[in-house]
Amino acid sequence: MDSEIGLRVDGTPRRLTVDTRTTLLDALRERLGVTSPKKGCDHGQCGACTVLVDGRRVLSCLTLAVARDGAEVVTAEGLAPDGELHPVQRAFIDRDAFQCGYCTPGQVVSAVGMLDELDRGWPSAATGTGEPELDDAEIAERMSGNLCRCAAYANIVPAVREAGR
Template sequence: MRLTVNGAQHHLVGLDPRTTLLDALRERLHLTGAKNGCDHGQCGACTVLLDGRRVNSCLILAITQQDAEITTVEGLGHKGEPHPVQQGFLDHDGFQCGYCTPGQICSAVGMLDEVGKGWPSAATSDGDDLLSDAEIRERMSGNLCRCAAYPNMVPAIRQAAGR
């Protein structure tokens, strides 16, 4: 089977069909940026982008994603030139232990795209600023951080959005 990750195509031989996308990335491709925090879609540490949309890669079987463009945290930014969301996290100390961080960053990239398309969140009322602090918090609440670097992630994401 094949996986297209960060623009590169990989052929995986003998992959167990039960393998999650997360385990394929981590154990077979050694792309360990996506983390395993719960294996249940409850914490968001495994968040990657599937055709640009954020997903919990622990809840997806790798074999079902042979035609998708998969982007992991390793595929954001360029060497020496971080993605604006990565730069925001660096500038605002948006992490401590760093284990949820790749998931937070991928989630924020996907979230900003959703906002760009005008998608509402559960907290949105008509006429609301889709990037208010409350909106950012609501939209990022699928990504847990036990160090609780949340107050620093909000300005980090706002900076990345150019706001």
């Protein structure tokens, strides 16, 4: 069964008709041509498909597009709408926080989302009972849903820390 939905993707309103079983990831990549979210595992285990939906991190491979009708979706492409890199994107480049680059868009979007969560004072398992602090343990915990097969974590964590300053 098909359903018509509307999304605002990287600042642009989009309307499309999708099968009700279509994931947000497939709608973005296959129907709208937005290829920065990657299809890694297609099971919500790697984080390569991470996007921001209404400001919150979401694994787009586990989210049905029809469930996000009317939502604001931001991908890695949408973080730099006028060619001006987002501070997280700049930090990833400055810190050489990628190797093959396949996971990088999901890592970057996840870092943007986690820094917002941190700014809001949302606790994590690493926070304990105090105020969240942007240290290596906090970054590792909050970014744990984003895997890098190349193991670029030694540069990803400092990049996130730098962007969070």
